[in-house]
Amino acid sequence: MTPGEVETVYEALALNLDAVGATRRELFLAKLALLLSYDLGDADRVCLRIEEAARNIDH
């Protein structure tokens, strides 16, 4: 992905996180994570990314 494409995704996420509202944000992200994982078709890679995403979370 080019930096521009990353930015497109970043913006779409921000807009939709606001659109679904505070009580549905977690559900929305969890659904999205499942969907993207399925598309990626690589469970090991997804599990690695899950670990990476958990890092520095309290920073």
Next chain:
Amino acid sequence: MRPAGRAETDSLYFDYPHFDAPKERSHLDAPAPVAIVGAGPVGMTAALALARDGIASVIFDAKSTFNDGSRAICVARQSYYILERLGAVAPFLEKSLGWTTGRSFYRGQQILEFRMPDSPREKYRPMYNIEQQYIEQYLWDAIEREPLIEARWQSEVTAIDDLADAVRLTVRDPNGSYDISADWVLAADGARSTLRKMRGLKLKGENYEGRYVIADVQMDHDYPTIRRALFDPDCRRGGTVLVHKQPDNIWRIDYQLREGENETDAIAEENVRTSVAAVLADLGFTGDWELEWWSVYSANTLALDDYRDGRTFFIGDSAHIVPIFGVRGLNNGLADAQNIAWKLARVIKGQAAEVLLDSYTPERRGATLDVFANASKSARFMTPPTPGWQLMRNAALNLSLTHPFAGELANPRQMTPYTYADSPIVLPDDPGFDGGPVPGAPLPEARVGDGYLSDCLGPGFTLITFDPGLAETVADSDLATVVLQPGSEVAEVLAAGLGSAYLVRPDGHVASRWTRPSSALVCEALNRSLGKDRK
């Protein structure tokens, strides 16, 4: 529990028999080769399996009739093979409802339809629904035909003591108390096993969140025998409901209690009626219905560390408690009974070394742990224990409305036959095979002539070969040989070439297999399967 005004065994469709305590008392203290404590389905199966191998037993039960309520209702294919070997399967086939399909719904919309493995080469369906009373009745009918089994009802075992080469049980019935010694004891006394407590043993494991009410109702409901799971339905927002069809127009409805919902209130008759009515409304059923029986349970995965304690073996619920979503409680117990019975019979007859009995725990406890792994997955989906599990479950359900792959997470995976991989009596595989069942796995089914492969098996061990020459060179009184056609359906299912052979145990599991067998290899494997290599 039953509706007000009806006694504990006052059923809408089943007449409970009444059994007296033994009247003739002179022989009560005569020693028995095997004493079985508990005449539930597992104890009765063990008694029948021993009798089939020529071993006499005395079976005790504290009650004067069968278990109350229908309890376990799903009997798996593997259990039908056990019943068949006991000569008891015919009434089961006649009464039960076979099924292969399950449907899951999320807020009223179907998100998954799964089919359990089935094909024309299978003799039995993957699952059958039948009320537990009938299971017990049909096993009991077989026991009554069997002179080697003596059943003593209203006879409670109150103490157990080890003697030098036997076990002494103290038994109390309405007419008195007596001691009886037995060479071996099978503790089939259920989840609250008193023998387990008397031996100072404890079940270990986990208790799961989530409590369910299970209710049986009788109604004229037009729907096939398909397991339905309702997630987050209108009648029970946030909860899960299961619906199963049983014979006699009886329907099993399991519904989850809400967090904080008071259990005593929940099982009050009025509230059960209201909750059931709401489920039926959700199912679109508008006719009359009658409440038969209800109970409450929570999911546990608990097991003994060792199913053997000296001369006492724990079988069925006394050894393990599994969540009922996996429908393995009873099925697992029947396999325990069969497993210990063929081993014990051969040890008693001097055909096997006593060390064979040490394979019971690794094989059957292994199977239980496997059930735990599957059932824990189901339990976590049905009743998510923490916010993380809850969020992912809800995400999967929500996503499944548009993407079927997510609905697969709601598949209860009830049918995975277990392979005895870590058993001391199962031999390493022959690397020459490309497919087919590995040693320790249950023998798969295939059509042979007008019948099935399972019909060809002998009463003890069976050597399956495709080479008449090999069959002629092995002879053992406990071994039957079956010569089958190369290139046939069986050969394909077993991935067997011209020279291949399989040794199958009395419980239908593969003991060993070879691409290039010899009579010496077959004898060696037979000895190993009987513990005779480690005397």
